[in-house]
Every structure is written in C-alpha cells, then in structure tokens.
Amino acid sequence: MNRIKVEGKHKEHQVLMYAISTCGWCRKTKQLLKDLGVEYEYVDVDLASNEDKEAIKQDIQRHGGDLRYPTIIIEDRILITGFREAKIKEALGL
Amino acid sequence: MTTLKAVRQRAAADAKTHGYFLNPDDEMLEPILKGLKRNEERYGYPTCPCRLASGHLESDRDIICPCDYRDPDVEEYGHCYCALYVNKEIAEGNAEVQPIPERRPQPKLEQSFSETPKSTTVQTTEPDAVTSTSKTNMKLWYCKVCGYVCFREEPPHKCPICQAKREMFSEIVLGMNWMTR
Numbered sequence: 001m002n003r004i005k006v007e008g009k010h011k012e013h014q015v016l017m018y019a020i021s022t023c024g025w026c027r028k029t030k031q032l033l034k035d036l037g038v039e040y041e042y043v044d045v046d047l048a049s050n051e052d053k054e055a056i057k058q059d060i061q062r063h064g065g066d067l068r069y070p071t072i073i074i075e076d077r078i079l080i081t082g083f084r085e086a087k088i089k090e091a092l093g094l
Numbered sequence: 095m096t097t098l099k100a101v102r103q104r105a106a107a108d109a110k111t112h113g114y115f116l117n118p119d120d121e122m123l124e125p126i127l128k129g130l131k132r133n134e135e136r137y138g139y140p141t142c143p144c145r146l147a148s149g150h151l152e153s154d155r156d157i158i159c160p161c162d163y164r165d166p167d168v169e170e171y172g173h174c175y176c177a178l179y180v181n182k183e184i185a186e187g188n189a190e191v192q193p194i195p196e197r198r199p200q201p202k203l204e205q206s207f208s209e210t211p212k213s214t215t216v217q218t219t220e221p222d223a224v225t226s227t228s229k230t231n232m233k234l235w236y237c238k239v240c241g242y243v244c245f246r247e248e249p250p251h252k253c254p255i256c257q258a259k260r261e262m263f264s265e266i267v268l269g270m271n272w273m274t275r
Contacts, residue, residue, distance in 0.1 A: 022129030022143035024122055024176055025193055045146055057207045067203040068196045069144065082193040 001043060001052045006030070008039035013092055015040035018056055018071040021047055025083040026070040032085060036094055045069065101131045101140070105178060108160055113251025113260075114168060115185035117177050122191070126178045130159055144176040145198065146206040153205045156198065163197040165246050170194075181251075234266035 003016070015033070019026035021044040033040050045056055057067065063079040065071045072080045078091050102116075105127065109116050117123040129143025141147040142157045156162040164174040173180040175198075177191040184191060196203070235249040236242065240256035249263030 020144060020146060022125075022132050023145075024125050024129070025144055027125055028122075053207050057204070066196070066200060067146070067206075069146070084193065 001048065001055065003041040003043050005041050006034060006039065008034070009037040010092070010094070011039045013038075013074050014076065015092070016073045017042040018045050018060060018069060018073075019043070020045060020069045023069055029070045029072070029083045029088070032083070032088065036089070036092070038092060038094070096131050096134050096140075098127055098131055101127050101134070105130070105159075109179055111254045112160075112165075114179040115182060117173070117180055117191065118185050118187065119191075122177055126176055129176075130178075142176055146203070148206045148208055150208070153202070153208065156202060161198075165248075165250070167194060167197060169248050234268070235263045236266050238262050238264055 015038060017026075017029065017033070017040060019030065019042050030042065043052075043056065045053060048056060059073075060067055060071050060079075063071075063073055063077075065073075065079050065081060068081050070082065072088065074080070074091050080087050080091060106116055108114075117126065126143055130140040133143060133147065134140040137147055137149050137154065139151065139154070140159050141154050142159055142161050145157050145161075147154045147157060160179065161174070164179055167174045168179055168181055171192070171194040172184050172189055173191045173194070175194060175196065180191065181189075183189040232245055232247055235244050235246065237253040237256060237258050239258040239262050240253060242253050242255040243266070244250060249260050251260050252258065253262065
C-alpha cells in the first residue's frame with residue numbers, strides 16, 4: 001500500500017490517516033498535523049488499488065471506524081473520525 | 095472537459111435556486127470546487143469530494159452533488175457534509191462551518207469499496223436508504239403558488255421554480271393516509 005510519509009518534529013506517536021484526495025476536511029486535517037509538526041503517514045483511499053481499498057476498509061472497521069474521512073488511527077488503538085482539532089491534539093498530547 | 099469556472103457557476107446557480115449560498119471562505123470553497131471537477135473528470139459525474147465514490151453510477155447516485163443529504167444537512171447543521179452549500183447565517187459570517195455527522199447510510203459507505211456494481215443490492219436497499227437518512231419523516235410538500243412538489247423533511251427555503259418563500263409550502267397529506275389512520 002502506498003503510504004505517504006510527512007516528516008515532522010513530533011515522532012512520539014505512530015499516526016496514520018485515511019483520506020480522500022479531493023476532500024476539504026481531509027485537507028484541513030493534513031494541514032493541522034503539518035502545522036503541529038506531527039510526523040504521520042497518509043493514504044488517499046480514492047487513489048488506492050482495489051486490493052488496497054479492501055485492506056483499508058478492513059483496517060478502518062477493525063478499529064471501530066465507519067468509513068468516513070479523514071479517519072486517523074493513532075498508535076493502532078485510538079481512532080478519530082473527521083477534522084476534530086481538539087480531539088486530535090488531545091490524543092497526541094499537544 | 096469541465097472548467098472550474100463552469101463548476102463554480104453550476105454550484106452558484108443551484109444555491110441561488112434553492113435559497114442556499116456557497117461557502118464564503120475561498121480557502122475552503124476552492125478545493126471543494128476543484129474536487130468536484132476532478133470527480134466529474136474521473137467518474138463522469140461530480141460526486142461529493144468528501145466521500146469515496148465507487149465509480150458505478152447506480153451506487154454513487156446519492157452522492158452526486160448536490161447530494162441526497164444536502165437539504166436535511168443544511169436544515170440541521172447549516173451546511174452540507176463537505177460545506178459547499180451553506181445557509182444565510184454562515185454566508186453572512188454569523189456562524190461557522192463544523193465537521194458534521196455522515197448521513198449516508200453505512201451499507202452505501204461500504205458499497206463504495208465494491209469493485210463491481212451491485213445493482214440488485216442497491217435497488218433493495220434504496221427504500222431503507224431514504225428512510226434511514228432522516229430522523230423525522232420525509233414528507234411531500236407543494237408550493238401553493240406554482241404547484242411545485244418535492245419530497246423532503248422540511249420545505250425548501252424558497253421554491254426553485256417560482257421563488258416563493260418557504261411559508262408558501264404546504265404538506266401534502268395523501269388520501270390513503272388519513273383513511274387508514
């Protein structure tokens with residue numbers, strides 16, 4: 001799966017975001033993480049192969065998500081859906 | 095090839111027709127319009143930029159912009175899911191857009207991952223999709239000025255045909271309904 005890595009000074013947490021390449025809320029979330037200096041990886045689900053899409057679907061659902069975007073998975077256990085600035089900051093301890 | 099200008103004009107005209115406004119924040123609006131253009135180019139129809147489309151028209155029909163969920167979302171939250179269409183309060187800067195819950199039913203969200211169109215499944219889930227999108231009941235409304243009829247939870251802000259105000263709409267109570275009550 002083609003995960004795109006965005007470098008940042010905060011590397012304490014493993015952060016993965018599932019996004020849609022055309023989505024405004026996903027764009028705002030990517031910008032927020034960048035502004036906070038959080039290192040993270042993202043996958044634009046709409047650009048993924050069919051095989052990868054199935055894996056993404058299973059991964060989101062395994063974490064209790066409901067296939068909305070952005071879906072952010074922190075440390076493989078905290079799942080945040082949507083551009084929830086306060087929640088994201090809290091989960092990352094920022 | 096669709097131009098960005100054409101996408102903007104189409105959205106603006108639709109907003110005007112239905113008594114809505116486009117997001118006043120250009121930093122938000124521009125990417126949404128670009129997303130619509132991109133989706134029209136890759137799928138052949140402009141699906142909501144914030145949702146995953148399957149590329150199969152039958153599955154995606156409810157998320158072609160303006161999506162089936164716009165009217166109840168603007169009614170309840172002041173703007174649609176991706177925040178392209180907003181109400182007057184937000185347009186005038188008296189309220190802000192916030193991420194809102196997804197009104198599209200879960201089976202439809204899952205269907206977007208399907209490689210092949212599932213026309214049979216789509217057809218059988220369609221009535222559920224309509225009822226489950228609403229907390230209250232969908233109703234038939236008619237414009238008392240021109241007779242325009244629509245099926246939604248609340249009447250439109252203005253009549254898209256004759257521009258009459260929302261107050262000019264009345265609910266249509268079907269004969270069969272009151273007979274069986």
